[in-house]
Amino acid sequence: MQFRKDINALRAVAVIAVVLFHFNPAWMPGGFAGVDVFFVISGFLMTGIVFRGLATGHLSVLQFYRARANRIIPALAILCITVLIVGWFFISPLDYKKLGLHIVSSLTFWSNFTYWYESGYFADAAQNKWLLHSWSLSVEWQFYLLYPLVLAAFSRIFSIEQLKKLVVYTLIIGFVINLVMTFLWPDAAYYLLPARAWEMLFGALAYLYPLKLSNKQKVLCQRSGLILILVACFLVSENSFWPGYWALLPVLGTWMVIQSDRPNSRVMGHVVLQKLGNWSYSIYLWHWPLVVAGFYYSLDKSFIISGILLSVLLGFISYHLIEQNQLFHQRANKKIFMERTSPDCNHSPTLNKFNFVKWNPFYNTVLLLSVTLLISGAVIINNGFINLAPIEYQRLIDNAKPSPYREKCHLTHYQEPAKSCEYFGRNIQWAVLGDSHSTEIAYALAEKLKTDNIGIKHLTFTQCKPSYGVSYDFDKCARWYNEAIEYIIQQKDIQHVVLNHRFTRALFGGSAYRYPVVGELTQNAQTQFMLAQLTELIQTIAAVKQNVYVYYPIPELPRSIQNLIGHKLLQGAPLNNVTGTSLDWYHKRNHFMIDYFKNADFPTNVHLINTQDTFCDKATCYAVKNGEALYFDDDHPSVIGARKLVALIE
Incomplete structure (x- = not known):
């Protein structure tokens, strides 16, 4: 197989798309499709290696x-060591502990499972994960492990032509699996091999x-193919059905x-694309930690x-210093063409002659x-060396915790409302209804009522x-939800109902990740x-x-409370009060719901509780206020924060 400049240029196109998307999604909304380009190239080159080996x-x-x-x-390992060294300071x-965990999963090529597991509702922002981009390398490595092994096994049964079929x-089966997974389990489809293998097999x-x-x-x-790739990069977005059928582009x-096999076309053979293609794997490795650094340090x-x-x-x-280093590449006293995979393997396209190297x-x-x-x-075992941090920092991190009943009582799938948790008193007079932002409120309220043997x-x-x-x-x-409401209405002993949702997010979308930009709410x-x-x-509930x-909307944070506290620590600033957002931003972000509650004509037994009374002052909404952690992530109140919210109930 001769070196293909057009494939090398494809690597350049792919890495340009990914880098532009990650640094500024507005420039190329579908730039993440560059990863799919890499997958196809990998499948093409790996199939060449395996089938030539089988044929001979x-x-x-x-x-x-x-x-x-x-x-x-x-x-990849040098990148990880560098990030560890920088991260120490x-x-x-x-x-730092989470970085250690992610490095282990990246170097064991399990990170796609790690990030899939972390991709749920309570996940950190992607920009907090220094090695998030390694998920694609893990997918490729898992393909590398299985593909030659399976083909080698079946080659004992089938002919080469039958193996091709x-x-x-x-x-075909893989593409169907991709469609089903994207529809039913979109996070799993994005990160896991079963929904991605068809892309590499397309290269095959x-x-x-x-x-x-x-x-x-x-x-x-060739031109049509490039147009399809560019269409994907510019017209597809993070909200698209992906990978799904859109990944076909x-x-x-x-x-x-x-x-098309046109390695010497004017565009694909351009020196800039060729150089970027050579460096594409290393560019891919290094660009994402820089993106995270920009977000992490609010540049x-x-x-x-x-x-x-x-x-x-x-x-x-x-x-030049790592990929081409003799320490990691066997070079015998003969001409060797160094085949390349993408985005993981980038080598010089020239034929080289080297003296025999005795080490392996x-x-x-x-x-x-x-x-x-x-x-x-060592970083993981020592909890990021948190013991070296000030006691005040350790105390705040320890207090930024969810309800101990969250895993047991908060539902992620359907369950009959009658079977839902009841605690702590036997006399159930209160019900708390809502989404995940009500879980800690329920626990804090139950704590308050416990002394009177009243339960929730x-x-x-x-x-x-x-x-x-x-x-x-x-x-x-x-x-x-409707069955829960009916249940509350039918239970005569329940006479007090607390209702709380992340109303603005549920009805109008958005979040605080772009703070101080509010975003359009219509x-x-x-x-x-x-x-x-x-x-x-x-x-309806008030009538019976x-x-x-x-509750009015609970203020959201621009990033997790742990991240905000960590920034204060690194700056050497006091941790007694840590700002979340400005009060003005909170009002703009939630103005539809604030206006709705202000103008609502509810019965006198409906009590509207303004969360800013305890989470904010006249100018600022806090993540930490008076030495107390009010959240356990970027938007859910901690138990401490929930106690303050419950204290507002008369």
């Missing part, structure tokens, strides 16, 4: 693994069944460019350009990997919109309908109960 009878699966490890691990202990059938298809095209057809095929486009937008340039510079250095580069790779894992393990009914469902009087297909919790027919149903809900308590 010289396929060594073990040697295949060693070659992949020598290409992937050294640059500039990352808070809690984030088997790959095609697996591709390009190798196994090359098209015979005329020169004019090749030109048209970059996948089919990459397949077409590979099939302004001027950092974007310098961050992109620094990514290229570090990619260039990493390529694989041992150096294993040594580097082992040292990095040992250091990361805990009725919370994750990410549940106010769904009163709607069809069950309106929202995943709609059935449960009303439409659905939000007006939901507000009308909310009014009906409150009035003594008291209904409804």
